[in-house]
Amino acid sequence: MKDYVIGLDLGGTNIRAAAITKEGNILHRVKIPTGVPLGRERVIANILKVIDEIKKELKGIKLSVVGMGIPGIIFFNKGIVAQSPNFPDWIDFNLRERLNKDLDVPFYIDNDANLAAAGEGWLGAGKEFNSFCMLTLGTGVGGGIVLNKNIWRGEYGMAGELGxxxxxxxxxxxxxxxxxxxxxxxxxxxxxRMAEEKSQITANDIYQLAKKGNKDALEIFQKMGRILGIGIADLVNILNIELFVLGGGVADSWNYFIPSTMDEVRKRTYHITGEGVKVVKAELGDDAGIFGAAYMAMNEFKSSGVVELRS
Ligand SMILES: [Zn+2]
Structure with missing residues (x-):
């Protein structure tokens, strides 16, 4: 019988979810408000509601496993949210144990940036590569390291804090x-902040100003690009990684920062390791996280010997 996986992205504003086949096709999507101000039990009730809605919609097809991404420090092996910027009162909270009480399928959680990297590795910009780093340039910077097709989580699940x-x-x-x-x-x-230090340019204007050729705005993106290049060069020197995938809203300003980034990467790495470095845009947008959650859950489930995955 055909089956599917649910990938969830637990954001501070919305819960986004999709039913995904093991080939990576989306069968159904659901998005509802997370309900953070209404407290933890309400958020949990909303997660269960999303799963339930999908199950009702796809009656007759079997749900095998659920995976979910959450910002913050996640102890992957135990399914514990150690701390999360979006849920300040979730300290050392065993979310997996809590949800397993109400679910009849296995449930796994991981850091959202790790899962965005897993999603890009499965179906997006990283799919042709065994190893790569992903940086999500949003309000903050999320990072994920994929080594030999696996998320590198480190000793406690906190690896990849590239920001x-x-x-x-x-x-x-x-x-x-x-x-x-x-x-x-x-x-x-x-x-x-760099814009404010330089002049009175406002946040909303800076990208538009760069587009019009404003000198200050362009200089800020050049500085930002240079700093990003220093960070990437360090990662090249440590890991000999060839591919860097940039996601998040800031990546839209690509044209204004990438020349400085590449310049810096070349200057700060050995010729042999630096020359082949590719920095590319992420391909899956907001869906990287839900695809990654589905992929992670499938793999975890597979290691328990039940689902056969496309290799
Ligand atoms: Zn820091």
Missing amino acids: HITIYPDGHPCNCGNRGCLEQYVSANGIV
């Missing part, structure tokens, strides 16, 4: 406790 590698030793303070993190310069918030 928090240090660029300036005494730079702008970051909410992670460090100073001068990559995130402070290449995220949307970082770009706004």
